[in-house]
Amino acid sequence: MFLKKLTIIIPVYNEAATINELLHRVDAITLDKGIKKQIIIVNDFSKDNSKDEIKKFISETKNKEGIVFIDHKNNIGKGGSIKSALQKANGDYTVIQDADLELNPNEINNLLQPVLDNKADVVYGSRFINNKKQKKESILNRIANVFLTGFGNLIFGVKLTDMQTCYKLIPTSVFKSLLLIENRFAFDPEVTAKLAKNKKLRWKEVAISYNPRTKDEGKKIRWKDGFRALYSIIKYGIFK
Template sequence: MTKIAVLLPAYNEEVALGSIILRSKQYADKVIVVDDGSTDNTTLVAELAGAEVITHPTNLGKGAALRSGFEAAKDMDIIVTIDADAQHNPDEIPDVIKPIQEGQADVVNGSRYITGLDENTPTYRRVGQKVLDKATNISSGLDLTDTQSGFRAFSRESIKYFRFKEEGFGVESEMLSDVAEAGLKIVEVEIGVRYDVDGSTKNPISHGVRVLLHILQEIELKRPLYYFTIPGLVITIFGVILTIIFLNDYLYGSSTTWGPTTASIMMTMFGTFMVFTGIILDSISRMFKQNINKIQ
């Protein structure tokens, strides 16, 4: 019999948490709440609702909460993660775990946008999510429609591949990068979302900026061609065009100063340096991965 655990990282989620736990218990053998340093009654509500509670003395971040939760659920066959702010519907758990149960996936990503724009998502949120989706897909090499979803399912075999180095909200993108790095099979299933009961404690703008900065760091390390070579190529082309224009103006007397030409030449050199930096770092990265694969 497949053993299923539902994991809810929670920070000051006393309002909606009890309902989420009770509804999740219909589909799980165990519901685990990680109270990440809450200052309200999150722990009390979770215990009264019948959840197993792990308590962090201070707020460490979602990544740290997931790390604690995954450790507590390591003996389960499938782990489902759900945000505790009532945006997700626990009744969709059977749909999310089905691909794993049928052997079609190692990881399932619940997506709000498989069929396009979700009408419940505020415009400002979707714009930011699109930016994060694009950056995460570049970093991981995946092609997902909702990279920031907190509603996911994981097989027990997949757990060992997650680093949980990112302690904050960037963990969603980091886990997808780990999935791609390990060659795990991931599929998306459609889920709904509610924002009329938004109990989220995170500011969407600061949250988005922090996640984007984390993703850019991942791209710098894992996709140097995107981080250095492509921007460098754009700068180089722009610099060459400006050099031709300014040099032509100087030679034919339209300009009496050499300054703009010098600046455009320096821009071209800087762009060229970035291009070759990306190529060299990409070669080093590929060699490193090949050596790791040989060792394994």
């Protein structure tokens, strides 16, 4: 598989506590097969010191040519941030990395491996494969994830264990061609729905580690986001 550069999109909203460490960890990754990195950071009008922490990282990194910083003047949501970044993406593949350190950026190479082995075109990192030793998320969040993924599988005709995962590795040209609409958490089902319509794509899930945050630690997903995701599954899986 032709893969010389990977675009890593990092949407940021009020992540001052973790963003500097996360960016340095992403910057330090050595990708397999000499693959180069483009890191696109999108500050989605954070109200804390996230922007200052991002600027601090940019001043410290030696990889300034590989960094793109987008600073939104209004908050438009995670999906909107990813869409902004896709306009600047120039890697052969693109992966999403959350800024909260729930997922370990050192595992990005694990996502790349099925593509490098020519066994997949789209790779999702699953938090629910071989996860016995991981810190558990709340039972309500787990139930919501299982339900949304199962319903999505039924509607989209795919076989996933974790549709809502942040770690989605997708050919950049395919990602851009999806003409995505959703700006917030309904974005994830929309991506899966539109990818599923391309029957030529080969899918693969790989196990990833997961360190879920609590609401007190800054976790932003709420129950209303689950209903938005459910609406998105119906909207893009049945009516479009």
